[in-house]
Amino acid sequence: MAVINIRKKEVQVKIVYVGPGRGGKTTNLEYLFGAVRHRIQSDMVSIKTHGDRTLFFDFLPFDLGQIQGYMVKTQLYTVPGQVKYNATRKLVLKGVDGVVFVADSMEVMRDKNIASLENLKENLAFYDLDLYNKFPIVMQYNKRDLAEQGVPILTIETLEQDLNSKLKAPYFEASALSGHNVIATVKKAITMTVVSLQDHFT
Amino acid sequence: MDKSAKSKMVNDLENRLDDFFGGEAKAPAAPPTAQYSIEKLKSAVLSIDWEITDQCLTELITETEALLPHFEEDPITHALLRMLRALARYIRKRKAQSHQDAIKRVMSVFTSFETLANDKQMDEQQKKKIVAREIQAFKKLKEQVEGQGAAAAGRGGKPTTDLSALLEHQQFKQVMNAVEERINAEVKALKVQVQTLQKELDSLRKA
Numbered sequence: 067m068a069v070i071n072i073r074k075k076e077v078q079v080k081i082v083y084v085g086p087g088r089g090g091k092t093t094n095l096e097y098l099f100g101a102v103r104h105r106i107q108s109d110m111v112s113i114k115t116h117g118d119r120t121l122f123f124d125f126l127p128f129d130l131g132q133i134q135g136y137m138v139k140t141q142l143y144t145v146p147g148q149v150k151y152n153a154t155r156k157l158v159l160k161g162v163d164g165v166v167f168v169a170d171s172m173e174v175m176r177d178k179n180i181a182s183l184e185n186l187k188e189n190l191a192f193y194d195l196d197l198y199n200k201f202p203i204v205m206q207y208n209k210r211d212l213a214e215q216g217v218p219i220l221t222i223e224t225l226e227q228d229l230n231s232k233l234k235a236p237y238f239e240a241s242a243l244s245g246h247n248v249i250a251t252v253k254k255a256i257t258m259t260v261v262s263l264q265d266h267f268t
Numbered sequence: 269m270d271k272s273a274k275s276k277m278v279n280d281l282e283n284r285l286d287d288f289f290g291g292e293a294k295a296p297a298a299p300p301t302a303q304y305s306i307e308k309l310k311s312a313v314l315s316i317d318w319e320i321t322d323q324c325l326t327e328l329i330t331e332t333e334a335l336l337p338h339f340e341e342d343p344i345t346h347a348l349l350r351m352l353r354a355l356a357r358y359i360r361k362r363k364a365q366s367h368q369d370a371i372k373r374v375m376s377v378f379t380s381f382e383t384l385a386n387d388k389q390m391d392e393q394q395k396k397k398i399v400a401r402e403i404q405a406f407k408k409l410k411e412q413v414e415g416q417g418a419a420a421a422g423r424g425g426k427p428t429t430d431l432s433a434l435l436e437h438q439q440f441k442q443v444m445n446a447v448e449e450r451i452n453a454e455v456k457a458l459k460v461q462v463q464t465l466q467k468e469l470d471s472l473r474k475a
Contacts, residue, residue, distance in 0.1 A: 101289060111314065130288055133280050253285045260281055261274070 070263075076137045079263065080161055081255050083144040084186050085168035086178040090208040091144040093242035094168060095124045098142065098252060101245070102128060130256070140256060156189045164202040164259030166251055168242070169229055171209045171219040176228065183229055198232060202258040205230050205237035206251045211244060306385055309335060313378045316359075316371065325360040328374075329353055339385075344395045348381040351406050358413070367413050377402050 070077050083091040106128040130138040145155040167186065169179045187197045195201055205225075213219050220228075222239065230237060236254055240247035309331040315324040332353040339345040355374050359366045380398045384390065 098289075105288070111310070128288075130284055133284050134277055138281075138284075249289045253282070253289060256285060257278060257281055261278060264274070264277060 074137070075135055076139065077260075077263070078139045078141065079163050079256065079259050080141045080143065081164045081166065081252075081259055082159055082162045083142065083166045083168055084155075084159075084182065085206075085208075086170055086175055086182040087146070087148040089168045089170040089175070089179075089182075090242035091168045092124050094166070094206070094208075094248050094251070095126050095142055095144055097242055097245045097248045099126055101249065133260070138260065142252070152185065152189070155185070156192060159186075159189050160193060162190075162193075162195070163263060164204075164255050166204050166206055166255045167229070167235075168206045168208050169225055171207050171225065172212060173218040173220055176220055176224070179225070180228055200262065202255070202262040203233060203235045204251055204255045204258065205233070205235050206240050206242075206247070207237060208240050208242050210239045211241040211246070306335065306382060309378070310382065313374060316374065320359065320371070322360060325356050328356040329360070332356065344392075344399045345381060345384045347399055348377055348384065348402060351402060352377045352381065355406075367409060367416065369409055369412075373405060373409055376405065 083094055085091055111125045124142075124144040126142040128140055128142075130140055132138075143158050145151075145158045165186065167183060169175075169182075190197050190201065197203065207220075207222060207225050210219065222237075226237065236258075238247040238251045238254070240251060242248055309328070312324060312328040312331045316328060332349050336346065336349050336353075339349060352374065355370060355377065359370050359374070380402050384395055384398065
């Protein structure tokens with residue numbers, strides 16, 4: 067749950083990027099870091115394995131400034147997507163306020179997307195959070211640009227049917243590599259998360 | 269929260285986000301002033317905090333060496349980088365036998381280096397104070413390491429470790445050979461038994 071310091075009038079929001087391995091979670095954060103690095107003090111921290119995979123997590127903190135008298139601090143995290151790192155994923159999800167689910171649009175990733183969402187549901191349940199009960203989540207259908215290169219990708223209808231038929235979360239077609247809709251996704255995620263916190267505490 | 273207050277809040281938030289991210293414009297390139305980056309070094313340092321491998325340590329040494337030329341004009345920061353390189357080389361060489369404080373030293377030296385590299389306004393006095401603290405801790409560690417080495421040499425030291433590893437290896441080989449011989453013998457005995465049974469079965473059939 068968000069850290070709220072009434073005395074200092076400060077709110078700290080934690081948003082985690084979740085999704086199957088190699089889906090583009092870190093690329094999202096790297097793009098965002100590139101876009102805002104000139105206006106933030108902090109660095110993006112990444113811990114990678116030999117093959118450039120996220121081993122532990124990526125972390126990008128930044129201050130949004132005053133909103134309605136409160137200083138809003140945002141922390142973006144990614145989790146390792148590989149199945150074997152579930153303990154790490156669970157740990158990073160501790161205290162999560164909102165999620166961006168980065169689905170891989172490639173046809174071959176269909177089952178992995180579904181399994182990853184199911185895993186997210188289970189991990190949130192571990193912290194008594196119900197993914198299907200007003201939990202702030204934004205879907206990002208990444209790698210849409212691959213269609214131009216002839217790579218078979220899933221249609222939006224299929225992705226929506228597989229992942230979002232029950233959630234009905236807002237979704238974005240994106241390309242984290244080129245930055246298309248990366249900022250739109252994070253903006254939506256932050257807005258939804260802050261509104262959800264506001265609802266929760268009032 | 270009533271609806272109008274909520275929509276005002278959402279409005280404020282969206283405006284703030286627009287200001288912050290500046291729309292969907294392409295990400296600005298890295299500032300041209302940055303001729304070097306300590307990001308990779310930081311990543312290497314954090315990697316060894318997570319898992320100490322030869323590869324991480326080699327990366328740490330490589331990144332440190334890559335930064336050294338950029339700080340040649342700044343002897344204080346240069347000294348910290350050289351200290352970091354020495355520590356990484358020591359840990360890579362001694363591996364699990366490294367002094368228990370060596371990793372802590374790496375973290376501390378890197379933190380000091382990062383502070384100095386990022387804060388161009390820091391006055392010389394302050395810089396000297398930071399580096400003096402690091403040098404003192406480094407010397408202390410060096411003394412402890414040398415002390416450990418001398419004590420180990422007095423007891424037969426390093427060769428004992430290597431010898432014990434060798435013995436363990438030889439013992440392991442011997443045990444494996446013994447197991448293999450035993451299995452072969454048992455298989456041989458079983459084959460003989462099967463042949464005998466086969467013969468008995470044939471004679472019974474004929475009868």
